[in-house]
Structure formats: C-alpha cells, structure tokens
Amino acid sequence: MSDVVIKVENLGKLYRIGAQQERYKTLRESLVGAVTGPLRRLRRSKSKIQNPKSDFIWALKDVSFEVKQGEVVGIIGRNGTGKSTLLKVLSHITEPTEGRVALRGRIGSLLEVGTGFHPELTGAENIYLNGAILGMRRAEIERKFDEIVAFSEIEKFLDTPVKRYSSGMYVRLAFAVAAHLEPEILLVDEVLAVGDAAFQKKCLGKMGDVAKEGRTVLFVSHNMGAVQGLCERGIWLEGGRVSMNGLVREAVLAYLAASSNRQAGISIEKLPRVTGGDDIRLINLELLDQSGHHAYRFDHGDRMLMRFWFRVLNPGQRYFAIEWTICTSDGNKVLYASSSPQGQLLISPIENVGCVECEIPCLPLTSGRYFINCLLSLPHQKRIDEVEAATSFDVTTCDICNTGFDVRQSLAPVTTATYWSIVEGAQSLLRSPNMAPQSQIRG
Amino acid sequence: MDLEEIHNQDYPFSVYEPTHGWLSLKLGELWHYRELLYFLTWRDIKIRYKQTALGVAWAILQPLITMVIFSVIFGQLAKLPSDGIPYPVFSYAALLPWQLFAGALQRAGVSLVGNSNLITKVYFPRLVIPISAVAAGLVDFGISFIVLLGLMFYYRIMPTWAILTIPLFALLAVLTALAVSLWLSALNVQYRDVQYMIPFLVQAWMYASPVAYSAGLIPTGIWRIIYGLNPLAGVIQGFRWALLGGNPPDELMALSVVIVFVLLISGLFYFRRMEKTFADVV
Numbered sequence: 001m002s003d004v005v006i007k008v009e010n011l012g013k014l015y016r017i018g019a020q021q022e023r024y025k026t027l028r029e030s031l032v033g034a035v036t037g038p039l040r041r042l043r044r045s046k047s048k049i050q051n052p053k054s055d056f057i058w059a060l061k062d063v064s065f066e067v068k069q070g071e072v073v074g075i076i077g078r079n080g081t082g083k084s085t086l087l088k089v090l091s092h093i094t095e096p097t098e099g100r101v102a103l104r105g106r107i108g109s110l111l112e113v114g115t116g117f118h119p120e121l122t123g124a125e126n127i128y129l130n131g132a133i134l135g136m137r138r139a140e141i142e143r144k145f146d147e148i149v150a151f152s153e154i155e156k157f158l159d160t161p162v163k164r165y166s167s168g169m170y171v172r173l174a175f176a177v178a179a180h181l182e183p184e185i186l187l188v189d190e191v192l193a194v195g196d197a198a199f200q201k202k203c204l205g206k207m208g209d210v211a212k213e214g215r216t217v218l219f220v221s222h223n224m225g226a227v228q229g230l231c232e233r234g235i236w237l238e239g240g241r242v243s244m245n246g247l248v249r250e251a252v253l254a255y256l257a258a259s260s261n262r263q264a265g266i267s268i269e270k271l272p273r274v275t276g277g278d279d280i281r282l283i284n285l286e287l288l289d290q291s292g293h294h295a296y297r298f299d300h301g302d303r304m305l306m307r308f309w310f311r312v313l314n315p316g317q318r319y320f321a322i323e324w325t326i327c328t329s330d331g332n333k334v335l336y337a338s339s340s341p342q343g344q345l346l347i348s349p350i351e352n353v354g355c356v357e358c359e360i361p362c363l364p365l366t367s368g369r370y371f372i373n374c375l376l377s378l379p380h381q382k383r384i385d386e387v388e389a390a391t392s393f394d395v396t397t398c399d400i401c402n403t404g405f406d407v408r409q410s411l412a413p414v415t416t417a418t419y420w421s422i423v424e425g426a427q428s429l430l431r432s433p434n435m436a437p438q439s440q441i442r443g
Numbered sequence: 444m445d446l447e448e449i450h451n452q453d454y455p456f457s458v459y460e461p462t463h464g465w466l467s468l469k470l471g472e473l474w475h476y477r478e479l480l481y482f483l484t485w486r487d488i489k490i491r492y493k494q495t496a497l498g499v500a501w502a503i504l505q506p507l508i509t510m511v512i513f514s515v516i517f518g519q520l521a522k523l524p525s526d527g528i529p530y531p532v533f534s535y536a537a538l539l540p541w542q543l544f545a546g547a548l549q550r551a552g553v554s555l556v557g558n559s560n561l562i563t564k565v566y567f568p569r570l571v572i573p574i575s576a577v578a579a580g581l582v583d584f585g586i587s588f589i590v591l592l593g594l595m596f597y598y599r600i601m602p603t604w605a606i607l608t609i610p611l612f613a614l615l616a617v618l619t620a621l622a623v624s625l626w627l628s629a630l631n632v633q634y635r636d637v638q639y640m641i642p643f644l645v646q647a648w649m650y651a652s653p654v655a656y657s658a659g660l661i662p663t664g665i666w667r668i669i670y671g672l673n674p675l676a677g678v679i680q681g682f683r684w685a686l687l688g689g690n691p692p693d694e695l696m697a698l699s700v701v702i703v704f705v706l707l708i709s710g711l712f713y714f715r716r717m718e719k720t721f722a723d724v725v
Contacts, residue, residue, distance in 0.1 A: 015723070088722070092459055092566040095719040100460035107566075115564040118486055120493045132482040133565055 005185060005216050006067040006090070010099035013060040013085050013240075059085040061240045063099070067218070072211045074231035074248055075220045076255050079272040082240040083220045087111060087187045090218070105184025105216070108135060112189070114174030119163035123154055123173055126162055130177045144180045151206075152176035172199060179206045186210060189220045204229065222274050222388065224252050224331045249330050256331070256371055256389045269311070274386040279317050280376050283353070284309040285390045300367070300398035300407070300415070304360040310376065310385075311353050320347055320384055322356055323375040327389075329368060334413040340379045364416055366398040368409025466715045473568050480571045480578070487550070487579035502583040503590050506542050510535045517655045526657050526689045529598045535591055536686045537654040537679045540616040543584045544675060545645045547617075551576035551624030552641045555632050559725040569718045570711075573628045577621045584613070595686070605685045612681040619674045619703050625710030629717045632725050653679050659690060671698035674706070 060082045067073055075083050088094045090101060091109035116133040117126050127148055131141040149155055152173040154165075162170055188207065204226055211217050211230060221227050227234065227248060234251025236244040238258070244251045269283040288305040289295035298304055308322055321340030325333050337358065339347065347356055371392045376385040398407040400417060407415050423429070473480075492498045510531055517523045518530030525533040554576040555562065555569065562569065595602065631637035652675040653660075661670045670676055677699025681692050 088563075089459065092457070093563065094722045096459060096461055098461060100458055102456070102458045104456050106455060109565065111564045116561050118490060120490045121486065125489070129482050129486055132479045133561060133567070135479075135565075135567070138478050138482075 003069040005104045007102045011063040012098040014097040070214045072217045074227035074234045077237035081237045108181040108183030109187040124158045185216045275383045276385045279314040306358045325373045366407040483575035484578045502586040506538045544620045546580045547577040547620035552627040622706035671695040674699040674702045
C-alpha cells in the first residue's frame with residue numbers, strides 16, 4: 001500500500017489580470033455582454049490558438065509533486081510565484097483551472113491566523129467561533145479549551161472582547177486555536193511572521209511537535225532558517241512552476257543563489273521583503289575591495305567595504321540603524337554587525353537618498369559563497385526594512401599560511417590567524433604536579 | 444502510481460479538479476458543517492445589538508414602531524379595510540413574516556461579501572453563510588411573536604386551532620427569504636450593484652405584499668394570479684388566517700408554495716455554480 005497523501009498532477013491556475021475592473025463590473029455591462037457575448041465568443045473561438053490571451057496569467061502551471069505521509073515540506077520562492085495559490089488550491093478554497101489534486105486525510109490550513117475572529121466577541125467566544133471555522137467539532141474545542149487558553153497565556157482576559165486586546169494577545173490567541181487543530185495534513189502560510197521573537201519560537205516549537213507526531217505539513221515561508229529547521233524537503237516555485245523539488249538544503253541554496261540581486265539581475269529595491277520596506281527602503285548594497293572597486297570575489301583577510309544605499313519613502317522615521325548578517329550558502333548565520341549597539345551610528349534620514357559605509361578590515365571567512373541579509377531597524381523596536389540575501393559574494397581563497405591548503409566553508413565558515421609552536425622540554429613539564437596526567441597521580 | 448492507490452479507508456479521500464456546468468448540491472456536506480452553521484448564526488445574533496443602549500429591545504421596537512406608523516397612516520388616515528380586525532393587530536400579524544423576510548434579505552444579500560475574509564482563507568460549503576444570515580433573524584421573530592400574543596390578548600382576540608399551523612407558515616417565510624437571499628448574495632459577489640438595489644427592492648416588495656392592506660383588495664381573476672406570483676402574498680395571508688381568523692388560504696397560497704420552491708431550487712443550483720468563483724472574485 002502506498003503512503004502518498006498528497007498527489008498534485010499538472011496543476012494549473014489561471015487568473016485574470018486587471019481583475020480590479022473585472023471584479024466590479026456592473027450589471028449594465030454584463031447585460032450588454034450577455035447580448036454581444038455569444039457573438040464575440042464565436043469569433044474568439046476561431047482565433048483562440050493563434051491569439052494567446054495576454055490579460056490572463058498562470059499563477060500555477062504544470063505543477064506536479066507528491067507528498068508522503070509524515071513528510072514536512074517547505075515551499076519557497078519569491079513573492080507572487082504561486083506559493084499561496086498552491087495552498088489555496090490544496091485547501092479547496094479555490095478551484096484549479098487544470099490538472100488535479102488528490103488528498104487523503106483531513107486538511108487544516110493556516111493561511112492567516114485569526115480568520116473569522118470577531119472584534120466584539122470575547123476571547124472565549126472567539127475560541128469557539130474560530131475553532132468551528134477552522135473545522136473543529138464543538139466537542140473537540142471543549143476538550144482542548146484549557147490547553148488553548150494555557151498556550152495563549154490570556155487567562156485573565158477570556159471574558160474581554162478581543163477588540164480590547166493588544167495585537168500580541170490577539171495573535172497569541174489566534175495561533176493557539178489554530179495550533180490545536182489536529183488535521184492529518186497541515187498547510188501553513190507565513191503565520192510565523194507575526195508576533196514577537198519569543199512567541200515565534202514557541203510557534204516553531206509547536207509546529208515541530210506537529211511534525212514529530214507524524215502529520216504531514218506543507219510550510220510556506222520566507223524565513224529560510226525556519227524552513228531548514230522544520231522541513232526535510234523543499235519545493236522551490238518560480239513563476240508558477242516547480243523549479244526544484246529535493247532536499248531542503250539544496251532547494252534553499254538554489255533559491256538563495258537565484259534570488260540574490262546579482263544573479264537575478266534585479267535591483268535590491270525590487271526584491272521581496274521579509275518585513276517592512278514601506279518607510280525606508282534599501283535600494284542597493286555595493287561591495288568594494290581594498291582599492292575601492294566593485295567586487296564580488298574576495299580572499300580571506302581582505303578588506304571589504306559595504307556601501308548601503310537607502311531611499312526615504314516616509315520621512316516620519318527620525319533615525320534608524322543598519323544591521324547585517326552574513327550567511328553561508330546553506331543558510332547558517334556566520335557574522336553579524338550593527339551600526340547601533342556600540343552607539344556609534346544612528347542614521348538620520350534627512351536626504352531623500354542616503355548612503356552608509358561599513359568596513360570589514362579583515363574578512364575572516366573561509367572559501368565559499370556567502371549571502372548578506374540586511375535589516376534597517378529601530379533597534380529592539382521595529383524592523384523597518386528586512387531583505388534576505390540582498391547580495392552574495394565569493395571568498396575564492398583562504399590560504400592563511402601560504403601553504404597551498406585552502407580552508408573551505410564546509411570545514412568551518414570562519415577561521416583566524418593562529419600561531420603554533422612546539423613546547424621545549426615537554427618530558428620535564430609532565431613531572432610537575434599540575435601538568436601530570438591523572439593516571440600518574442593515582443599511581 | 445495510480446491515484447486510486449491513495450484511497451485509504453481510514454481517511455477521507457478528496458479530489459479537486461476543474462468542474463464545469465451545473466453541480467450537485469452536496470447537501471450531505473452541508474449537514475456535515477451544521478456546527479459551523481450554528482456558530483455563525485450564533486455570532487450574528489450575538490453581535491446584532493452589541494454597543495446599543497437599548498440592546499435586544501430593538502427586536503420588539505422595530506416591528507412595534509412600524510405598526511404604530513402604519514396604524515396612524517393606513518388605519519386612521521387612509522382608513523384601509525382590515526377584514527374587521529383592529530388595524531394594529533392586523534398589520535402587526537403581517538409585519539412578523541415581513542420583517543423576517545426583509546431582514547434576511549438585507550443581511551444575507553451582503554453576507555458573502557461581508558465574510559470575504561473567511562471565503563478567501565478557509566474552505567467550507569459557502570451555503571452556510573447566507574443560511575446563517577437568514578437563520579439569525581429567527582430570534583427576533585420569536586421575540587416579536589410574543590409581543591403579538593400580548594397584542595391579541597389586549598384586543599381580546601382568541602386564537603383558534605389554526606394557530607398550530609404557524610410553524611408551517613413561518614417555515615415558508617424562511618424558505619422564501621432563503622430562496623431570494625441565495626440569488627442576491629451570489630449575484631452581489633459579482634455585481635456590487637445588488638447591495639444598492641436591495642433597499643429599493645425591499646421597499647417595492649413591501650408594497651407588493653399585503654402588509655399594510657388586506658389581500659382581499661386584489662380583484663379576482665388574472666390580477667390575482669399575477670399578485671400571487673409574489674410568494675409573500677400567500678405567506679402573509681396564511682399568517683393572518685392562522686392568528687386572527689378570517690379568509691382561509693386559497694389558490695394564492697398554492698401558487699406561492701410553487702413559486703418558493705422554484706426560486707429555492709434554482710437559487711441553490713445557481714449558488715453552487717457560482718460558488719467556485721467566490722474566492723477569486725469576492
């Protein structure tokens with residue numbers, strides 16, 4: 001017997017672009033359309049093949065894959081490449097235009113936490129309402145009620161209307177209800193993007209538990225760390241098609257490599273944002289070598305200059321800091337720095353476009369490819385603009401001692417100058433009590 | 444591997460693929476989601492009079508105030524005949540089913556659009572939404588029915604055994620409201636014109652129904668048949684007869700029942716046909 005629980009075959013979903021006008025088409029237009037429509041359709045059917053309709057777009061096209069019982073699959077890709085559409089088709093919210101989906105088991109989808117919460121109802125009432133909307137039976141909700149309340153940490157406010165809740169409490173309660181769904185297949189779309197860091201960690205832990213219980217999980221996220229931590233397999237969607245379907249490490253690597261601005265050939269300003277991007281936006285990140293030229297290849301120990309260009313869209317922000325993280329090609333964070341913790345630099349965005357430089361006097365990385373994540377923030381308060389894999393660079397050689405031996409990233413991403421020497425008279429040192437091996441003391 | 448191999452007796456098995464044309468109603472699935480229907484209805488009732496000073500008293504005041512206005516204008520000034528029954532109780536008996544119907548239309552017509560956050564995020568049979576919007580009017584109906592009993596007591600009108608048929612007429616009123624609501628709510632997803640039309644529709648419909656006047660005013664013959672095409676004519680006639688006596692339901696009633704079922708069944712199929720586009724269009 002097979003243990004495949006999701007089987008997607010040649011799935012395609014066609015959307016109409018310019019849906020804005022379509023959406024609100026008036027009755028009069030459509031009455032006119034009803035009269036002239038058959039004629040037009042007749043004419044169009046003749047020229048259908050020669051004239052591909054340009055006002056339609058395939059959000060998904062020829063998507064096929066299988067998921068086995070108990071697998072945790074991450075779905076990655078840039079914004080607008082069909083990830084959410086895929087989850088919507090899988091959760092039966094929208095119908096595919098072609099192909100088909102076969103599922104075994106109850107599907108639970110967390111496309112957004114707090115779906116159906118009503119602001120006027122109390123926390124307790126919303127637990128029941130939201131549970132029912134997500135597909136729980138009333139008996140099931142009653143059974144899990146205490147657990148949900150405990151998880152959300154809102155005991156004291158159970159009888160308060162949720163419109164009086166802080167946004168943190170709201171999200172906690174919403175996630176708590178959703179996390180206690182027990183479907184055989186769980187679809188999760190970026191719900192971890194909300195809440196504070198501690199709560200995100202708790203959510204990730206809960207999702208990990210769900211996965212350990214042998215449930216099947218499909219997880220859409222821009223957080224490559226979370227995807228790699230939770231998933232075994234990764235499906236990378238690009239332009240509505242499956243670009244890669246394999247081990248999560250490989251899929252993430254391929255995605256990051258393609259999405260960093262240099263390879264994709266698009267400006268950082270247009271890259272999808274993990275969060276923010278509305279007030280101040282990073283528009284470019286240049287890397288310069290010791291002689292001040294643009295470079296993407298460095299050697300270990302080189303001086304590297306990063307030049308951050310930003311645009312002020314909303315002058316309301318009084319100051320901000322720039323933080324960066326360098327990651328290895330498999331997404332592990334290696335180096336971090338911030339303009340603010342030492343209090344040196346809080347940048348005041350006065351100009352429309354600004355530029356800030358950061359120098360690494362001596363690059364400590366071993367040879368391999370690295371990605372730079374950038375964050376413009378109000379330190380510890382607000383993430384103003386967060387870009388993952390804003391750019392990438394290669395460290396081509398890491399031969400510290402000029403011996404011809406190249407230290408590679410796979411060995412360790414960071415190394416440093418070290419000094420080695422042979423200790424003279426080691427034999428006599430052994431006899432001194434504090435250096436003696438334990439066996440000798442006992443003997 | 445063949446799709447059929449996925450089939451396993453332990454778990455529900457589902458296939459989603461493009462559908463075309465008219466679809467089955469899947470009423471079994473609706474039954475499966477009855478608890479959601481209950482919770483959505485409960486939500487609508489619960490929030491109806493939130494943050495109002497008078498609260499649930501509005502359920503009594505709305506028909507009562509309308510009745511007073513009608514009594515002054517149509518009863519006192521226009522002196523419309525009321526089949527020998529005191530005009531206040533005569534009009535109030537008609538206002539009960541009428542307000543059930545009008546309220547349902549107003550709520551259900553915009554219900555799909557109003558719940559678009561649910562429609563685009565979770566799957567459930569969309570029929571649940573207009574049905575719960577219609578059902579939420581039943582509590583108001585129950586409350587104002589008690590007021591009617593009080594009015595009848597005040598005017599010393601003894602109910603006859605015919606009052607036992609009230610549930611039947613109430614059911615017919617609910618089905619009428621549901622039938623029209625299915626059409627309007629599904630149309631409103633595509634054409635927001637509908638939500639602007641609803642107030643006028645309700646107003647015109649009220650004058651086309653024997654709420655303020657007696658159905659006996661309509662001459663017999665072809666006019667009466669045309670009048671009977673309005674299913675509420677039969678429903679209101681039935682209500683008056685069951686509560687206050689007078690002319691028993693006639694051919695008007697039979698015509699109403701037929702019309703209601705035609706509207707309801709066509710509405711269900713139309714709704715099912717449009718359902719698959721709701722999430723993309725709403």
